[in-house]
Amino acid sequence: MSDWFNKTAFEIREAVAQGDVSAREVTTSFLDRIEAVDGAVGAYTQLWNDDALAQADAVDAKVKAGEALGALAGVPISLKELICTTSGETTCSSRILNGFQSPYNATVTKKLLAADAIVLGKVNMDEFAMGSSTENSAIQKTANPWKLSCVPGGSSGGSAASVASATSALSFGSDTGGSIRQPAAFCGCVGLKPTYGRVSRYGLVAFASSLDQIGPLSKDVRDAALALNVITGKDPLDATSADLPAEDFTQALTGDVKGLKIGLPKEYFVDALSSEVRTMVEASIEVLKAQGAEFVEISLPHTDYAVAVYYIVAPAEASANLARFDGVRYGFRHPDAKNVAELYVKTKTEGYGKEVQRRIMLGTYVLSSGYYDAYYLKAQKVRTLIKQDFDEAFKQCDVILTPTAPAPAFTMGEKSSDPLEMYLNDIFTISANLAGIPGISLPCGLSESGLPVGLQLLGKAFDEATLLRTAHCYEANAGISLGTPPIA
Amino acid sequence: MSTISKSDVAYVAGLAQLDLDEAATARLVGEMNSILGYMEKLNELDTDAVEPMMHAMALTNVFRDDEVKPSLPRELALRGAPLHDDEYFLVPKILDTEGGGA
Numbered sequence: 001m002s003d004w005f006n007k008t009a010f011e012i013r014e015a016v017a018q019g020d021v022s023a024r025e026v027t028t029s030f031l032d033r034i035e036a037v038d039g040a041v042g043a044y045t046q047l048w049n050d051d052a053l054a055q056a057d058a059v060d061a062k063v064k065a066g067e068a069l070g071a072l073a074g075v076p077i078s079l080k081e082l083i084c085t086t087s088g089e090t091t092c093s094s095r096i097l098n099g100f101q102s103p104y105n106a107t108v109t110k111k112l113l114a115a116d117a118i119v120l121g122k123v124n125m126d127e128f129a130m131g132s133s134t135e136n137s138a139i140q141k142t143a144n145p146w147k148l149s150c151v152p153g154g155s156s157g158g159s160a161a162s163v164a165s166a167t168s169a170l171s172f173g174s175d176t177g178g179s180i181r182q183p184a185a186f187c188g189c190v191g192l193k194p195t196y197g198r199v200s201r202y203g204l205v206a207f208a209s210s211l212d213q214i215g216p217l218s219k220d221v222r223d224a225a226l227a228l229n230v231i232t233g234k235d236p237l238d239a240t241s242a243d244l245p246a247e248d249f250t251q252a253l254t255g256d257v258k259g260l261k262i263g264l265p266k267e268y269f270v271d272a273l274s275s276e277v278r279t280m281v282e283a284s285i286e287v288l289k290a291q292g293a294e295f296v297e298i299s300l301p302h303t304d305y306a307v308a309v310y311y312i313v314a315p316a317e318a319s320a321n322l323a324r325f326d327g328v329r330y331g332f333r334h335p336d337a338k339n340v341a342e343l344y345v346k347t348k349t350e351g352y353g354k355e356v357q358r359r360i361m362l363g364t365y366v367l368s369s370g371y372y373d374a375y376y377l378k379a380q381k382v383r384t385l386i387k388q389d390f391d392e393a394f395k396q397c398d399v400i401l402t403p404t405a406p407a408p409a410f411t412m413g414e415k416s417s418d419p420l421e422m423y424l425n426d427i428f429t430i431s432a433n434l435a436g437i438p439g440i441s442l443p444c445g446l447s448e449s450g451l452p453v454g455l456q457l458l459g460k461a462f463d464e465a466t467l468l469r470t471a472h473c474y475e476a477n478a479g480i481s482l483g484t485p486p487i488a
Numbered sequence: 489m490s491t492i493s494k495s496d497v498a499y500v501a502g503l504a505q506l507d508l509d510e511a512a513t514a515r516l517v518g519e520m521n522s523i524l525g526y527m528e529k530l531n532e533l534d535t536d537a538v539e540p541m542m543h544a545m546a547l548t549n550v551f552r553d554d555e556v557k558p559s560l561p562r563e564l565a566l567r568g569a570p571l572h573d574d575e576y577f578l579v580p581k582i583l584d585t586e587g588g589g590a
Contacts, residue, residue, distance in 0.1 A: 196544035239550035330568030380540035436544025
């Protein structure tokens with residue numbers, strides 16, 4: 001029996017469709033792998049073994065009957081704790097949603113089930129996606145599979161750790177300020193944040209509605225393209241989803257980048273960047289140059305303001321979105337409240353962790369009377385300037401190349417005492433969310449201490465095709481195959 | 489912009505429906521001053537002539553026809569409620585008056 005857990009989603013789907021292996025055998029291989037390594041990694045918060053095997057049997061019955069198979073037939077996947085599923089719970093790794101069973105599936109969940117994917121369970125995250133290390137989970141710690149004393153990144157840390165430790169072939173996370181790309185970089189996998197509007201947000205528990213986007217984490221770029229094919233599309237249940245013709249993104253992976261113009265923003269190659277990461281990112285430029293891509297220096301002059309804008313806009317939206325968790329309709333309710341006013345206060349105070357309370361406080365403050373113009377309105381105006389920077393830059397280039405994070409994964413506890421220092425870890429990823437453009441992180445090597453380093457590519461709005469083509473060409477020619485880490 | 493005091497934190501906590509103890513209030517005074525102090529750098533930019541960006545996609549008024557469609561069945565909508573009577577969500581009494589004469 002081969003180690004199916006080490007195969008890509010594409011390989012698994014092919015093998016299942018051709019009858020080389022049953023979906024049950026593939027699923028069992030992943031479940032055994034989870035049993036073997038997830039005790040140490042801690043990616044999974046919920047495991048649905050019986051449901052997964054039943055789904056696998058349904059796929060095998062389809063194969064036997066010669067029925068048409070979905071694009072992810074037999075592929076074992078995991079979902080971040082904030083994507084609604086009628087199976088199991090949807091907790092956002094928060095105490096306030098402990099035990100919450102969603103009455104409906106997210107549109108993405110529906111699409112994945114319709115594509116015959118096998119859902120193994122849910123994976124850990126920073127509470128309500130607020131964090132860059134998954135240390136803010138109210139459920140458990142998740143370790144970086146490459147070095148268990150290090151964080152997996154966040155907020156989709158469980159997704160990245162599960163793909164990196166080969167306990168799911170694909171995982172679906174969300175990215176509000178880098179929450180797919182940064183953990184992908186820290187764990188050595190591919191993480192794609194699609195253009196805002198590309199994927200329906202219906203059933204994604206909202207953090208910051210003008211920034212949130214669902215995307216895949218995968219072993220390679222082809223799997224990212226395959227996953228994107230399945231989850232995109234206009235959804236009447238999300239008014240901000242874009243109405244665009246269906247695309248097969250795997251067709252974009254031509255291997256050809258001749259004449260492609262790639263921009264290097266000088267503001268991203270600054271002192272905050274570790275020299276190790278800089279060296280690896282610069283080496284990646286040579287790989288793409290050798291394939292015929294042309295590099296141009298560009299400027300994104302307002303880069304230095306992005307963290308400030310983001311940590312006003314995102315908490316402001318969050319403070320409004322999280323007002324709905326009040327202990328009345330679902331989730332945790334404090335047992336000791338004597339009246340409704342007390343019910344709200346006691347429930348929220350007990351139900352939310354430290355970081356979530358901090359962001360609600362910041363968001364409430366910047367929206368409060370007397371401070372709205374000085375903070376919130378000011379931030380929205382600078383957001384316009386950041387968006388205009390990208391509009392100008394994309395007149396000179398097709399894709400932008402940057403590091404994903406300033407340094408490799410940090411040690412657990414290292415940054416948890418200083419929130420501002422944690423926020424500054426997002427400097428290279430948050431501009432894409434503010435501008436609404438797509439971005440992808442992919443591995444570009446291992447640091448001296450054996451930790452993965454991520455390369456980020458940013459594309460024009462709704463041009464995931466060029467983004468994926470560039471990423472795929474790099475991956476095919478860089479000769480970097482991190483493989484699966486020895487977990488110990 | 490101004491510095492955040494203890495009473496500011498207490499005021500905002502009231503708006504946010506949070507009950508912060510002494511230690512949490514003191515911690516947030518420090519953290520909010522540090523974070524909002526960092527935000528001051530936005531004042532380096534002259535934005536008088538800049539339009540605010542509300543959303544990543546420039547959309548206005550996404551309309552649809554007003555048709556009656558099936559909605560969430562009541563039992564599913566109530567399933568997650570901490571307390572319900574099969575018809576309504578139940579909460580403690582809203583007016584905390586003597587003798588419960590609300």
